[in-house]
Amino acid sequence: MCELSESASAGAPELLRRAEKLDAADELRALRDRFVLDDVVYLDGNSLGALPRHVPDRLADVVRREWGELRIRSWQESGWWTAPERIGDRIAPLLGAAPGQIVVGDSTSVNVFKALVAAVRLARQEQQGSGPRDEILVDATTFPTDGYIAGSAARMTGCTLRPVVPEEVPGALSGRTAAVLLNHVDYRTGRLHDLPSLTAAVHEAGAYAVWDLCHSAGALPVGLDEHGVALAVGCTYKFLNGGPGAPAFLYVRRALQDRFDSPLPGWTSHAEPFGMHATYVPAEGAVRGRVGTPDILSMLALEAALDVWDGVSVEAVRAKSLALTDFFLDCVAAYVPTGRVECVTPRAHEERGSQVALRCPDAGPVMERLIAAGVVGDFRHPDVLRFGFTPLYLRFADVERAARVLGRVLAGT
Numbered sequence: 094m095c096e097l098s099e100s101a102s103a104g105a106p107e108l109l110r111r112a113e114k115l116d117a118a119d120e121l122r123a124l125r126d127r128f129v130l131d132d133v134v135y136l137d138g139n140s141l142g143a144l145p146r147h148v149p150d151r152l153a154d155v156v157r158r159e160w161g162e163l164r165i166r167s168w169q170e171s172g173w174w175t176a177p178e179r180i181g182d183r184i185a186p187l188l189g190a191a192p193g194q195i196v197v198g199d200s201t202s203v204n205v206f207k208a209l210v211a212a213v214r215l216a217r218q219e220q221q222g223s224g225p226r227d228e229i230l231v232d233a234t235t236f237p238t239d240g241y242i243a244g245s246a247a248r249m250t251g252c253t254l255r256p257v258v259p260e261e262v263p264g265a266l267s268g269r270t271a272a273v274l275l276n277h278v279d280y281r282t283g284r285l286h287d288l289p290s291l292t293a294a295v296h297e298a299g300a301y302a303v304w305d306l307c308h309s310a311g312a313l314p315v316g317l318d319e320h321g322v323a324l325a326v327g328c329t330y331k332f333l334n335g336g337p338g339a340p341a342f343l344y345v346r347r348a349l350q351d352r353f354d355s356p357l358p359g360w361t362s363h364a365e366p367f368g369m370h371a372t373y374v375p376a377e378g379a380v381r382g383r384v385g386t387p388d389i390l391s392m393l394a395l396e397a398a399l400d401v402w403d404g405v406s407v408e409a410v411r412a413k414s415l416a417l418t419d420f421f422l423d424c425v426a427a428y429v430p431t432g433r434v435e436c437v438t439p440r441a442h443e444e445r446g447s448q449v450a451l452r453c454p455d456a457g458p459v460m461e462r463l464i465a466a467g468v469v470g471d472f473r474h475p476d477v478l479r480f481g482f483t484p485l486y487l488r489f490a491d492v493e494r495a496a497r498v499l500g501r502v503l504a505g506t
């Protein structure tokens with residue numbers, strides 16, 4: 094939770110001057126031109142990222158030429174068959190992963206299922222002496238799909254499911270824990286959890302952590318390899334701007350790939366998919382995380398969208414993200430009537446993702462009025478106004494304007 098009154102003394106002229114200065118000094122400011130945007134202040138890139146300008150032409154080429162003219166030949170000649178692992182390797186540097194560990198495909202929900210069941214199987218392969226590994230811990234504050242999938246994964250593997258808030262995971266681990274499903278950034282509050290220390294604690298207990306990176310991929314450095322993460326999943330339609338329903342990703346640490354036992358061993362994860370064998374033999378490497386035929390149109394839209402990252406470091410994106418959210422909090426403190434909202438996003442940088450969540454009892458109608466006034470965030474049940482900050486295309490002037498309009502809406506004027 095954060096205090097909103099710290100710099101409430103600043104007024105509109107000063108905040109406008111600050112916005113101008115920050116925009117002038119912003120080394121990422123030219124990137125905005127790579128996107129299709131209008132006069133709306135778009136603070137919903139944590140739900141659906143904006144459209145990169147060059148994607149429609151690339152998609153048109155995929156449809157007209159690769160599909161329309163080359164047809165079946167495109168699986169080889171246009172590189173369709175290897176798109177899941179090729180695009181996984183494009184995402185890898187943004188997540189701090191070496192090549193060969195990420196495949197793209199399916200939804201995050203499906204990848205949560207693959208990773209979580211595989212995590213339980215890994216823990217059981219290593220089980221020594223003591224009792225059975227028959228418990229899955231799940232982030233009690235998780236985006237609902239993860240909880241639902243974890244419930245089913247637990248039933249299928251004969252585990253019990255225990256919801257625990259991430260901070261309490263270390264104390265909840267035991268010799269029974271098989272797997273722990275955690276969110277890097279909380280979808281509602283924007284709280285960033287301590288991935289390195291939680292991963293270490295889970296592994297120390299002989300269990301495996303599965304990280305959902307939906308709200309951190311493309312927003313901040315994750316350091317998958319550096320922090321010894323075993324398994325991670327995430328979506329690509331938020332901060333990676335892959336488009337509505339863009340395929341998700343699955344990371345399987347190289348050292349574990351030989352033992353990764355997918356609960357969805359579809360034919361495209363087979364060592365010899367066109368051998369049409371009756372017996373399943375998994376492919377080497379991250380490819381064994383694949384399932385069925387990749388959805389090529391979405392996948393290639395994502396691949397094109399990733400071009401906007403050429404020459405851009407996640408570290409620079411993170412620095413701007415923190416500056417944007419700091420500035421937004423200052424502007425909210427200045428413009429919003431005292432006590433009208435409560436900020437549920439932590440002030441501390443090391444605990445903040447790339448969003449700000451403000452709580453107020455009438456958040457639903459407030460967000461409707463805000464959207465009508467040209468500031469798009471979203472409402473999360475029951476009382477949260479959620480604002481996502483995408484450093485690739487947001488300006489500090491947008492942030493000041495969003496807070497000023499919010500202040501007006503909340504004051505009812």
Ligand SMILES: Cc1ncc(COP(=O)(O)O)c(C=O)c1O
Nearest residue numbers: 200201202236238280305307328
């Ligand atoms: C943390 C988190 N996990 C999973 C999902 C859902 O993933 P999907 O609908 O792509 O399966 C979302 C958002 O939709 C999310 O915010």
Ligand SMILES: Nc1c(O)cccc1C(=O)C[C@H](N)C(=O)O
Nearest residue numbers: 139140141236280281307338473
């Ligand atoms: N995936 C979404 C969708 O298909 C429609 C509307 C919103 C979404 C979202 O991504 C929601 C998002 N994960 C959230 O954090 O609330």
